[in-house]
Amino acid sequence: MTVPNKRNLTLKDVALKLGTSTATISNAFNRPDQLSAKKRKFILEACEELGFSGPNKAAQILRKGKSNIIALVLADSIDYMVTDPVANSFIEGVSKVLKEEGKHLLLYSGDSSTLTDVEDFVDGFICYGAPRNNELLANIQAQRKPVVTVDFNLVNRPSVNIDNETSAYEVASLAVKPTDTVAIIGLRLIEANTTCRIYDSPLLDLEKCITRRRLNGFTKAIEETGNSVQNDMIWHIPENNHKYAKQAALEVLSAHPRPNVVLCMSDLVAIEVLYCATAANIKVPEELRITGFDGINEALRVSPSISTVCQASVQKGVSAATMLLSGVKESVVLPCEIKTGETAAIDD
Amino acid sequence: MTVPNKRNLTLKDVALKLGTSTATISNAFNRPDQLSAKKRKFILEACEELGFSGPNKAAQILRKGKSNIIALVLADSIDYMVTDPVANSFIEGVSKVLKEEGKHLLLYSGDSSTLTDVEDFVDGFICYGAPRNNELLANIQAQRKPVVTVDFNLVNRPSVNIDNETSAYEVASLAVKPTDTVAIIGLRLIEANTTCRIYDSPLLDLEKCITRRRLNGFTKAIEETGNSVQNDMIWHIPENNHKYAKQAALEVLSAHPRPNVVLCMSDLVAIEVLYCATAANIKVPEELRITGFDGINEALRVSPSISTVCQASVQKGVSAATMLLSGVKESVVLPCEIKTGETAAIDD
DNA sequence: CTGTTAGCGCTTTCAG
């Protein structure tokens, strides 16, 4: 009823009331140098008084072709991504930069089939991981607004990456000895929506798939010891969550012969393996060594702590956002840090 | 150079090329009933051909006063909120609903001092927790677009809440006995940006502060046993993160007499207390009982598992988004489930 | 079912 509603004034209304031109009001808000400080102060105060909070943003977006909104295109649906601690750290980094620059963050699902819903009004795109939907990927490539990709590449677009193969190699080298029985729990290695061993299923495209690179790194480390790993000791899980991780962990721990080293492609998986091993009274690291990937907080906190690759996820977000806003054209590869935790101590 | 750029056509251009009117093109996209299916198909196919992906969204937003963008106003900065597992579950719920309804999600910081940046073009607001910045709160209250609040109330606006006091009472009752020495680790109870005991500092406003309600519930449970808790056994931490939680946990565990029950206002805190206790060789629950709040996954996973209040965070998000989109005016209080974990078994 | 047109609210150029 008597809710104190802000009046719905337009810039034109205000100009009329103040007996000045619309251009001057507009300039007062957007181009301080176009009028005297005194007049500007007068106008701004009058607007405050009247309850006019500034030019309508929708109209500004149309007119200026600029919205101050940045779309963060996730690899998958928002509801899935937001449960992923690595993605959250990335978003944290992005949002810090955007806040500083007065930009706003729109989350966009990577399973959308089109970009048209937002393409016309956002100022640019940060793509975190190759979007699950290929049509979307094509749309992003085709449109002309600024794009920065993360963890994958698009022709002629700047990207932020880490060296997955080297990092995987290094962390695996921490754990693997010549006589070990080694298992690998991989993420999205093949086209399957269940937990399973990869056997001879065709692996996904190396170009779009960072986990393929991690697999290469693991394999290299294993083979360098003179050891090897068979396809039936490599598991695939379709998503990085605890449900699938647990299924894989239980399969691994009940395999014959039972592996005494498990190389995991994420910390979330490694933690689940650790819990399953503990529950089954398998001693870590004495009877089972485990390595992870990512460097999420929980991995550093659990006991024994996970040996893992700390990728600077927050920094990734900061870099991507900074690059987008500054218009940089060069791609970067961010360094990782290998963390020797307690789950992979090799001293018998 | 020869990048296949989508041509920048307007609806008018297309109308011209197809020898039809702009209204018809517009209708083909927006009001199928206004033209024959055949003509519509022809137009849509021609547009596809021409690379016209539909009416410009920025212009549509201005003209229709509708953007399909929903702003999620967080209690705090985005970068802080995104590290909070409870907030992430909430976002998960919200985004599921928005996806289904074809809406887009804009994350908005609760520490912004104004709403003007987005107010003009978003279709509505979901406020998750009272925003840290009071000016922002006033702005939200003053504007006329739909709002749903979560974990707090705004006059004449629908809200989603849980019964914090009763839940806190119930989980505390699980753990507290008459002769216990009880400590409480609270969240944002007083105006202090450090970890500290509350002593006689004035508590924050009961209306805006769910943790005050939890405190009431805890106190009630304690007093019902004939026991009591002093102000010097109640800690405040300014933010729900591991750093502050650890500081508080260490203070609690080194207090004299050492508490044998710690009631925590979040699972994150409870988990930290558990880790600190384990590290100090204090047996849980034999020498120390712990309760949490929230029901985050990690709390159910750790060993011993945390006794806690499972609030349906995802459902909260679903409810809030559904209410906003459906225009419901009634507030709801969602049920919680008490989970009797291993950290609060009272059988000696 | 189709075509014409006013106008959503603003910015910016241009002439004064």
Next chain:
DNA sequence: CTGAAAGCGCTAACAG
């Protein structure tokens, strides 16, 4: 510094 006016791209009312 001010005022007039074009037009960003579209939608919807209205007349046919």
